[in-house]
């Protein structure tokens with residue numbers, strides 16, 4: 001398997017530390033609000049990675065944290081505390097906010113067929129481990145106490161900027177808002193490991209520590225949870241490109257200082273989903289969530305399909321026009337597969353099946369080339385072979401693509417989607433009452449484009465989502 005490694009800036013042959021099992025760590029959501037579909041693009045890429053590793057024969061042990069403490073609105077130590085912001089917004093405790101949005105995250109992820117990692121751990125549940133790490137970092141001179149807080153001293157590690165490939169001056173110019181001119185730090189990029197002096201009067205989550213009552217910095221959680229669950233040698237660490245600096249850079253610095261050796265070999269980063277105005281945001285413009293797409297009548301898997309059409313290392317621009325196009329292509333694809341499914345014939349031709357599995361593996365090996373994976377799918381549909389063989393190939397591909405291509409695990413319709421369909425049916429009935437048959441027809445077509453078929457019966461209009 002060949003993957004692009006942000007650390008070496010090269011496509012490399014992947015070799016796990018231990019042949020029996022690949023360890024994979026993916027940074028989890030900050031649970032102060034719903035995930036936007038940009039966030040979810042990163043989780044779709046990581047889901048494809050995990051399933052691709054399995055497809056080529058590895059066992060994967062994957063771990064993901066849930067950030068419920070310590071993440072500021074800037075990824076450095078500046079700005080507001082995201083969890084407190086969520087609590088104030090909804091007049092709830094940070095614990096209630098964390099519970100609610102953790103559940104919402106997994107619900108959205110499951111609608112996109114993103115499998116829940118085997119290990120998911122709340123950051124606030126591992127305070128003792130972070131304290132143990134920080135104690136060692138202090139003892140060995142990698143960290144210092146200043147103004148009651150514990151900071152990591154980045155000048156103590158070699159190649160601090162290796163992952164980002166930038167130097168300090170470039171980063172200061174490129175990310176001015178992230179630079180913390182906290183006078184208590186020795187270097188502007190030193191980062192907080194433990195805070196006892198909170199800027200926030202209403203800091204709810206705090207714990208006793210050798211340095212006083214306080215809370216951990218954001219970066220230490222991922223190092224702590226990863227080392228705790230996946231061991232001292234991590235194979236792959238992922239996130240979105242915004243995580244490269246400072247988050248992952250800091251993770252490397254503190255993990256390797258703590259362990260005394262190299263920690264993670266492969267760093268994979270997914271490019272962002274942008275909207276027409278640029279960066280996607282939870283506070284500006286339309287807050288694009290999975291529920292919003294459903295309210296507008298889209299099957300969430302159309303969004304997954306939309307993401308898979310482009311490579312994870314390319315930026316992707318979201319627009320409803322582009323999503324409509326993906327929806328129509330996805331629905332046509334399902335229709336073609338449905339015809340095959342309804343006309344099964346022949347015995348599975350093993351050599352054809354294996355040949356197609358190998359083609360798919362080549363697409364995987366080509367730095368997770370999802371659009372090439374989809375091309376393999378179109379190729380088998382066109383192939384001169386019996387339908388049972390085609391079905392076996394499609395079934396095999398869907399282990400990775402997870403697009404419900406054979407509709408075997410049709411999900412329950414969400415209440416948002418049901419409401420959308422019912423509203424459209426009522427609107428159509430009204431149009432018919434007013435003898436506006438053009439409008440009635442347009443509504444039927446609009447539903448059909450989303451694979452919702454309506455039938456007028458004596459008992460009223462019925463619908464089916466195919």
Ligand code: AMP
Nearest residue numbers: 029030038039041042239240272273280
């Ligand atoms: P957060 O909940 O802010 O910690 O972010 C969760 C994940 O979403 C991180 O891995 C980010 O790198 C990723 N992310 C943030 N914004 C985007 C975006 N616009 N497109 C893709 N991934 C994103």
Ligand code: ZN
Nearest residue numbers: 027028222247
């Ligand atoms: Zn992380």
